[in-house]
Amino acid sequence: MELSKRERSLVKALTTRNGRRRSGCCRCEGVRAVRELLDHFPQLVQFTVATERGLAALPGVVPQNLRMVDEKSFEELSDTVNSQGILAVASIPPEPAEPVSGDFILALDQLGDPGNFGTIIRTFRAAGGKELWYTKGSIDPWGDKAIRSGMGAQFGLNMRRFETLDELAKRAGDCGYCNFFIADPHEGESCFTCPGLFDHSVIVIGGEPNGVLGGYAPAGKVIIPMPGNYESLNAAQAATVIIFESVRRKLAGEPC
Secondary structure, three states: OOOOOHHHHHHHOOOOHHHHHHOEEEEEEEEHHHHHHHOOOHHHHHEEOOHHHHHHOOOOOOOOOEEOOOHHHHHHHHOOOOOOEEEEEEEOOOOOOOOOOOOOOEEEOOOOHHHHHHHHHHHHHHHHOOOEEEOOEOOOOOOOHHHHOOOOOHOOOEEEEEOOHHHHHHHHHOOOOOOEEEEEEOOOEEOOOOOOOOEEEEEEEEEEOOOOOOOOOOOEEOOOOOOOOOOOHHHHHHHHHHHHHHHHHHHHOOOO
């Protein structure tokens, strides 16, 4: 089936936040991102656009409502320099109805860079994380840049949005996640020795350059020791260190 003029306009409109808000849809471009979408939310797919090359990169998969186009037409729709020849338009997933689960909640507070946001999402998913929460002021996780950076890992996580950090903390506490930690670049207990850091807790990563804004009074602070006496790591690097410390403890049989 051919791509209609209306569908072509929608694909273009979804590069903007207003376009996503009006339509309730997002665009998911690239082989890995489309595969994540099809694995977790195939029912949300409105249509898929692919070239012969892009379809060949998903052997054994028949995307819903497929629209085949030539390479030139796809390049006009693509938002990347070197496209992989496949993208899907899907309804934005609703907030998960299932109960909160997992060892700890990773929270992103007003993290505005789509590259960092996507990298953190992908890292958390790789480490087996489940609950990724974020506050108003963060980048839209369903924007095409965040989806490409995260390679569609959004679709494999329970993503929940909150107006404020206080609101996020209250919801977490109601769900039994009562330990609250903020990653701080300047002071706090080492993330490598802090007891209970991953035991039904919330760990908050803030955006650059200000870190967590507003704070949260009952929170503890954790720091990544840096013998090189450097000022700070970027948000994605810091999150990666902390997330994989949870993996290290689990594999070593150490308390969370």
